[in-house]
Amino acid sequence: MRARLALAVSAQNCELREIVLRNKPAEMLQASPKGTVPVLVLPDGQVIEESLEIMLWALQRHDPAGWLAPETGSPDDMLALIASCDGEFKPALDRYKYPQRYENADTSDQRRRASDWLLGLEARLAGRAGGGLFGARDSLADAAIMPFVRQFAHVDEAWFDAQPWPRLRAWLAAWLASPLFAAVMVRYEPWQGGQGPTFP
Numbered sequence: 037m038r039a040r041l042a043l044a045v046s047a048q049n050c051e052l053r054e055i056v057l058r059n060k061p062a063e064m065l066q067a068s069p070k071g072t073v074p075v076l077v078l079p080d081g082q083v084i085e086e087s088l089e090i091m092l093w094a095l096q097r098h099d100p101a102g103w104l105a106p107e108t109g110s111p112d113d114m115l116a117l118i119a120s121c122d123g124e125f126k127p128a129l130d131r132y133k134y135p136q137r138y139e140n141a142d143t144s145d146q147r148r149r150a151s152d153w154l155l156g157l158e159a160r161l162a163g164r165a166g167g168g169l170f171g172a173r174d175s176l177a178d179a180a181i182m183p184f185v186r187q188f189a190h191v192d193e194a195w196f197d198a199q200p201w202p203r204l205r206a207w208l209a210a211w212l213a214s215p216l217f218a219a220v221m222v223r224y225e226p227w228q229g230g231q232g233p234t235f236p
Contacts, residue, residue, distance in 0.1 A: 037220060037221075039074040039076070039087040042103070042179060043090070043094050045094075047098055047100070054223075054225065054227050055226065056226045059226070061227060061230075068083055068085050070085060072085075076093070101173070102173070103174065103175050103176040104175075106171055106175045106176075106177070107171025109170045111176075114169075114170060118176070118177055124153055125153040125181075125184060125188075128146045129146075133187060147191075150188055154185065154204060155201065157169065161203035161204060161207055
């Protein structure tokens with residue numbers, strides 16, 4: 037999702053191939069043997085396999101919304117927060133959302149760990165009338181972190197809505213109500229391989 041957000045906001049033309057991971061086409065595995073999404077194959081054959089790297093590639097080419105230029109802090113500050121999300125919050129989220137994939141995963145402990153991290157986002161948003169994590173407008177950090185907060189919220193929405201993070205809930209709700217989010221969440225028919233793009 038975060039790769040698609042950056043591709044969309046930067047107005048990069050691309051051929052979208054919707055992949056069902058339980059039925060990976062041979063062409064996908066040839067481009068990226070690790071077999072996970074997203075995968076961006078450039079016209080010169082270069083392959084970018086990490087969502088954050090795809091975001092940076094797209095925004096460095098065209099950044100009309102200024103996602104790489106936060107109103108407060110620096111690009112390095114944004115990358116540090118994203119790294120904290122990916123290194124601390126995301127592992128707890130995965131074990132909370134998919135405990136069957138992890139031996140001896142304690143979902144209550146993982147939810148607590150993730151919640152502790154989210155309280156830091158709530159504090160960061162404190163004192164701001166709307167806006168994002170690094171100023172009054174959205175940035176790379178907002179787009180890179182929001183999809184994982186959305187996943188966390190959807191595991192137990194009633195519990196999430198009862199937690200002491202009103203600013204975080206408002207921030208997430210604003211993203212989910214945005215035209216950009218609606219545009220990247222359109223569902224397409226799965227790509228089977230040996231055919232053209234799912235959506236040009």
